[in-house]
Amino acid sequence: MSFSRNNENFLRFELYIPLKGLAGSERASKYGDRIRTEARRRMRLHYENVKYDVPKKVAFYLDVLEIFGNLEKRWLLYSIYLDPHSDAISSQIGASAIKYLELGNDPFRAFFEQKYSPHDGSFTKGFLKHYFTDKLELLHGDWKTEDGRNNPVTNKLIDQLITYITKGITNEELELFLLNYTKLWNVYFTRTYNIYKGLVLIHKFYELYRPLDPQSLKVDLKPLLERLNLSFAELLPEVFNSPLTDVHQPSEALRDGSFRSQANTKNYLTKIAEFQVRLSMNTIFFQDLSAFDWSELMALACTTPLPAKNAYFIETYKRNNAGRPPTFLEINKFLRNGASLDMDSSTYAQVLSENYIFFE
Secondary structure (H helix, E strand, O other): OOHHHHOHHHHHHHHHHHHOOOOHHHHHHHHHHHHHHHHHHHHHHHHHHHOOOHHHHHHHHHHHHHHHOOOOHHHHHHHHHOOOOHHHHHHHHHHHHHHHOOOOOOOOHHHHOOOOOOEOOEHHHHHHHHHHHHHHOOOOOHHHHOOOOOOHHHHHHHHHHHHHHHHOOOHHHHHHHHHHHHHHHHHHOOOOOOHHHHHHHHHHHHHHHOOOOHHHOOOOHHHHHHHHHHHHHOOOOOOOOOHHHOOOOOOHHHOOHHHOOOHHHHHHHHHHHHHHHHHHHHHHHHOOOOOOOHHHHHHHHHHOOOOOHHHHHHHHHHHHHOOOOOOHHHHHHHHHHHOOOOOOHHHHHHHHHHOOOOOO
């Protein structure tokens, strides 16, 4: 039975009637506030019953595109694109996807039109090859050489990602870049999770990312990577995160228990943890610290490790230079609260001396 037939009463009384006569943001808001959770639950239930049957899955996607296309654009687009049967699906639902997801000039229109020549008999691989050849300026043999051990594409991808976050790129462009790499990862490296490839990727990226001056970064990676990770978890198909978005526990590397005892897996998990610590430190430089009172700000400057503590010192300099130094009451509050904190003594002395308390 089709999704729409199986959910006829829900669609009539919980979707069509409540949204009747509404348009634009009002329609989207009411759907999001009251209907989305149950609608997605029902779509997931139906998907689970058809996910291994491509013809039935095609019929399902055609059904939900017509019903929910303009309400669930990104969610359905990402679900279809990251579906393991994306080749077979896109060839049969392309016109419907373009219409109901209102793709217009969206980069994914080319995917549903199967605009680019197939690679290894796959239009999805052809789409990915075209995208990354353009973005990474790949040489003729790079794509063919890339495999579980050779990394010409991976090396250029990491270099390009570092360029993006230091030179500047819109969040939308960076999200598309990471999304397409997630698709590439799922196509090539997850039949069994390629832990060696994952270790190479995250090790190189971390070694280039770690020494960067946080004040030079143009992109706050932490919320973007976390948002992508969570959005992948909410999609209809099961999606493996690439090492770049493997930012929540348990790690993707542990989804296959056979890898738990391998040395590469332990090294991978260690490097992922180090990467997440650095992401958390660097994100502080993108935050608005004006809401902290002086006692909180000075305490954070004394207790936060480098390089993140510099963000708090920068805020103290800004306030002092703007003629807003701490009052004696605020300093006394810091001194009272500081007694219970594990502070670095030299930093403690620096904070006090720079804020007009001089002592021996």
